[in-house]
Amino acid sequence: xxxxxxxxxxxxVNDEGxxxxxxxxxxxxxxxxxxxxxxxxxxxxxAWVVIDLMRSEYFDKGTGPTVRKISKLxxxxxxxxxxxxxxxxxxxxxxxxxxxKPKGCx
Amino acid sequence: MSDQKRLVILGAxxxxxxxxNRLRKKFKExxxxxxxxxxxxxxxxxxxxLFVPFGLAESDEIVRKRDRQLHKGIHYHQSAIDSVDxxxxxxxxxxxxxxxxxxxxxxxxxxxxxxxxxxxxxxxWMESVFTFYDMxxxxxxxxxxxxxxxxxxxxxxxxxxxxxxxxPLEFAFLADWYFTDKGVRDDVxxxxxxxxxxxxxxxxxSATLSSLLTDKGIELVTEFNTGxxxxxxxxxxxxxxREIDFDIAVVIPLHGGAAYVENSxxxxxxxxxxxxxxxxxxxxxxxxxxxxxxxxxxxxSKAGSVTHFExxxxxxxxxxxxxxxxxxxxxxxxxxxxxxxxxxxxxxIDFNYENEPVGxxxxxxxxxxLLKESRVNHLGKLMFQSFYWHGLLPGRDIPGxxxxxxxxxxxxxxxx
Numbered sequence: 001x002x003x004x005x006x007x008x009x010x011x012x013v014n015d016e017g018x019x020x021x022x023x024x025x026x027x028x029x030x031x032x033x034x035x036x037x038x039x040x041x042x043x044x045x046x047a048w049v050v051i052d053l054m055r056s057e058y059f060d061k062g063t064g065p066t067v068r069k070i071s072k073l074x075x076x077x078x079x080x081x082x083x084x085x086x087x088x089x090x091x092x093x094x095x096x097x098x099x100x101k102p103k104g105c106x
Numbered sequence: 107m108s109d110q111k112r113l114v115i116l117g118a119x120x121x122x123x124x125x126x127n128r129l130r131k132k133f134k135e136x137x138x139x140x141x142x143x144x145x146x147x148x149x150x151x152x153x154x155x156l157f158v159p160f161g162l163a164e165s166d167e168i169v170r171k172r173d174r175q176l177h178k179g180i181h182y183h184q185s186a187i188d189s190v191d192x193x194x195x196x197x198x199x200x201x202x203x204x205x206x207x208x209x210x211x212x213x214x215x216x217x218x219x220x221x222x223x224x225x226x227x228x229x230x231w232m233e234s235v236f237t238f239y240d241m242x243x244x245x246x247x248x249x250x251x252x253x254x255x256x257x258x259x260x261x262x263x264x265x266x267x268x269x270x271x272x273x274p275l276e277f278a279f280l281a282d283w284y285f286t287d288k289g290v291r292d293d294v295x296x297x298x299x300x301x302x303x304x305x306x307x308x309x310x311x312s313a314t315l316s317s318l319l320t321d322k323g324i325e326l327v328t329e330f331n332t333g334x335x336x337x338x339x340x341x342x343x344x345x346x347x348r349e350i351d352f353d354i355a356v357v358i359p360l361h362g363g364a365a366y367v368e369n370s371x372x373x374x375x376x377x378x379x380x381x382x383x384x385x386x387x388x389x390x391x392x393x394x395x396x397x398x399x400x401x402x403x404x405x406x407s408k409a410g411s412v413t414h415f416e417x418x419x420x421x422x423x424x425x426x427x428x429x430x431x432x433x434x435x436x437x438x439x440x441x442x443x444x445x446x447x448x449x450x451x452x453x454x455i456d457f458n459y460e461n462e463p464v465g466x467x468x469x470x471x472x473x474x475x476l477l478k479e480s481r482v483n484h485l486g487k488l489m490f491q492s493f494y495w496h497g498l499l500p501g502r503d504i505p506g507x508x509x510x511x512x513x514x515x516x517x518x519x520x521x522x
Contacts, residue, residue, distance in 0.1 A: 078333065088329060
């Protein structure tokens with residue numbers, strides 16, 4: 001299994017770089033992960049609203065929320081999400097929040 | 107009469123109708139009263155909508171009366187639903203009637219929400235921007251395509267989940283056939299625009315479908331998240347700033363659950379779908395609420411075949427619940443879709459929660475070819491409508507086709 005090191009700690013990731021085990025994640029890792037994947041830093045309070053939501057939804061439902069669900073579950077609009085996590089907010093926010101790749105709908 | 111239970115079914119589409127008819131056969135009327143509610147009396151054979159824009163089906167062929175599909179002894183109510191009170195076990199209809207229940211079945215499907223995307227229903231709606239996901243849109247698009255001889259047709263899925271996730275691809279394939287048949291294919295550009303990172307969600311099928319798009323000269327744009335549809339300037343604008351010009355945009359709008367769900371505290375999730383146990387089809391909201399079809403939040407396709415395969419498990423489990431017995435039957439997420447690819451051919455995919463679509467044959471080694479274009483699959487798709495009205499809705503089984511996904515006859519059955 002591939003590993004990566006953030007904040008001085010080695011973590012297990014999948015081929016795309018998503019965390020395999022969200023309990024290995026710490027808040028200190030988030031800015032480093034963000035830098036690696038082109039998410040603007042320093043992470044703002046608004047970005048943290050999304051990161052916290054990604055984690056609470058993951059632990060509650062077993063998968064990270066989609067872009068639509070993020071905007072329904074918080075006051076962060078889809079437009080703002082694309083500013084905070086450009087290109088692919090659901091994937092990038094999951095990456096920074098240290099949760100596995102969200103299961104796409106089928 | 108005192109032990110008569112009351113079942114209320116919300117929605118008289120595929121799931122509600124087949125469940126009502128199967129349960130009516132299982133329980134005598136003095137044991138179970140069945141009431142079913144729908145907001146209109148038009149039951150649309152939804153797979154038929156795909157063919158309407160190309161003049162291959164007419165509205166009167168694919169629409170029948172809802173109440174005529176129901177067996178005797180099922181009480182049909184035509185009204186919109188105002189709300190469900192899950193604490194009081196009671197449904198309030200917009201016509202003012204109240205229906206109390208012992209068991210509730212939610213079968214109200216998914217609702218199109220074009221108004222949720224900026225600009226979509228503004229200027230140009232039904233003139234340059236269409237959807238074929240309802241009869242009005244499909245009919246308007248038929249008239250538009252009929253006069254269209256050159257330009258850029260863009261097919262755009264706004265976001266998942268959508269009903270019948272293969273239908274937009276089928277539309278692209280049929281458009282290629284349609285303009286070729288008309289002799290103007292060289293003057294028409296067709297582009298398929300999706301928020302996904304490939305043509306489809308499942309890797310093996312996605313690869314096959316992508317190469318079909320290439321073979322047919324259809325451009326594929328991936329990871330495009332539409333923020334705005336400008337029907338007047340005729341362009342799609344992505345949240346990331348990318349723009350795609352079009353002459354005709356065929357959009358698949360956002361989907362949500364039925365409107366009354368938002369009005370019913372505790373019933374649905376943030377998109378209006380009902381949290382449902384993947385295996386038993388019992389809601390996670392309350393034990394006496396079951397869910398069938400697109401209304402559920404299952405990680406399965408929102409498709410008629412899924413609803414069909416759910417039917418048997420659902421009815422067994424509802425029967426157990428009504429008799430006070432343990433709920434034991436389990437749905438595996440089985441889906442089976444004919445994908446029309448144009449020129450009188452189609453391919454077939456078969457999958458479930460755990461196993462992605464692969465090649466081989468269905469339902470066994472001597473069966474329909476999987477993940478491969480063939481005429482016999484196209485005929486299968488055409489013949490299915492008759493089975494839908496005369497077999498599936500009345501609750502008859504097809505010999506040899508059970509609800510669980512078969513693995514025999516497949517090339518790489520992967521165990522889950």
